[in-house]
Amino acid sequence: MNARFIKAQKQQTKGRIILAGTAGAGRIRGAIALAAGMTAAKIAVLDTEGMANLHSDVSEFDVLEMSAPFTTDKFVAVVEAAEKEGYGALIIDSLSQAWAGEGGILEQVGKLTASKGNKNGVWDTVQPQHDEMMNRIRKANLHVLVILQCKTEYLVADTPGALAPKKIGLAPVQRDGIDYGFHAVFYVDEPSQVATCSADHTGLFGGTFAEILTKTHGEQLRTWLESGVAAPAVATPEVKDVKETKAAPPSGNATALFINAAQVTTLKTLLTETNTDTLRFLSHFKVEKLENFPAARLDEAKVMLESKKAKASEAPAPSEGTHNDNSGNLTEMLKARNIPFTEGAEGIAAKPKFTDNAAKAFLKEQGFSWDAKGKAWVFKQAA
Structure with a gap:
């Protein structure tokens, strides 16, 4: 082993932020405000709750709604699509669904345990999926702000003349140690929307910090993230047999992460012409239905199907009397x-x-x- 120590230098990096709290605490509003200050580029919101559009007054953003099952590969696909579409920040609301939602890690563990009759080896099968998702989030080439649900408990405080119940958030609904590799972890209180910082590697929010998150806080984060020496370039994997195309201009106020209706029709036509089984095609791309096909992989799919179509047209017909298995x-x-x-x-x-x-x-x-x-x-x- 030929190792030597070198002088430590802060490098420029992309932000990794967690906002946790109970329903109604204002996590999504705080995340949008932070993202608006962290980047001048477009902001993407992955919405598993169906509530993001209610907060479009905070700042402009594009939204993608995800329905169950909340498998980890779908979250990975969205991160990759957001990178390719050129977004400056991605807000995931909420990553708790990948853990405890329908189709999430805990449900998969439960189903495998029930089918086997015991838990032997079950976590060894399922855990790598979660690890892959978290590694992809931490290495994403854009700012990622993760929203987590919290387990909720009600405390009854004895106040003059009444018993006032107060909703408090307990542990986040996710795997223990989820905050590893994140720059700051905020807990947002309900109903005040005041955020406190439980983990802070930036030095900006430690100690007695207790404020409603704003764009100004995001700008402070941006200054900190962009200070230091440039990070070494990381080679991105090449996608074979896929021609580079310029991204289409956004339609309305959103840039699609999934293909549109016309593109769905195009794929259906190609699948029919090539006699390709749709379920096997979707399984290959790890997608549950054509309407959820990532726009970033459309060219790859079309090239694959067009190639199959061309080969089929060139293939000689089988001779009479021969068996073609x-x-x-x-x-x-x-x-x-x-x-x-x-x-x-x-x-x-x-x-x-x-x-x-x-x-x-x-x-x-x-x-x-x-x-x-x-x-x-x-x-x-x-x-």
């Missing part, structure tokens, strides 16, 4: 999904990553069965 198509689909496999006289043995649930679902749909002895998904060729 599906093994060739199957191996091509495995290659397209980057699923490792071997092919022998008896059939195909696929070995996807242990955490790749989408690949496992695809293999089941194709008729593969799990071979515990060989530790592979096996498809036996017909005799």
Whole structure:
């Protein structure tokens, strides 16, 4: 090991902020105000609560509403889409859904435990999904402000002439240690909307800070985040076979993160022309329906389908009397999904990553069965 210590220098970075509190505390208003001060670029809001549009008076922003199931891969897809669309900040309201919402981590753990009859190995299967989501958020090339719900409890304080109940927020609804890698964690009180800072790596909000969050606080954060030496450039992974296209200008007051109705129709047409199974297509892109297909990956999907269409038109028709099985198509689909496999006289043995649930679902749909002895998904060729 050839390691040496070097002089520490603060580097410029993108903001990572958490706002936690009970319903009605004003977390989303505070997050929008902070984001408006942190960036001069567009602000995106991922809305799982259906309430973001009520706060458009705070500052201009684009909104994307997400419906259940709240699987972690959908949050990752939104972060990537927001980056590609050139947003300066992304507000996630709320990330608690990925943990305790419908289709979230806890529900997946419960279903796997019920199917197995015990919890052995269940968390080893599900936890990597959460880790991948959090790592993607922390490494995002834009400011990310995460809103968390809090467990709620009511305290009854004895005041002169009456018993006044007060709603207080307890622990955030998320995995323990969620604040790791974030620059500041604010707890917003209801109904005062006053924020206190429980963790502060910026030095701006520690001690006795107790204020309603405003754009000015965001501007202070921006100054701190942009001070220091430039961070080293991080190489972004290349997407193969996808032509670079200029983003379309925004329609109305929002830039779409999902494809529009006309683009849905285009994909449906291509799927029909190429005889592609829609469910398998969606599984490949980890999307539940075409209407939720990320705009950032539309070109990739069209190139894939157009290529399949071109190959089909060039392929010679099978000779009369010959038997054309599906093994060739199957191996091509495995290659397209980057699923490792071997092919022998008896059939195909696929070995996807242990955490790749989408690949496992695809293999089941194709008729593969799990071979515990060989530790592979096996498809036996017909005799």
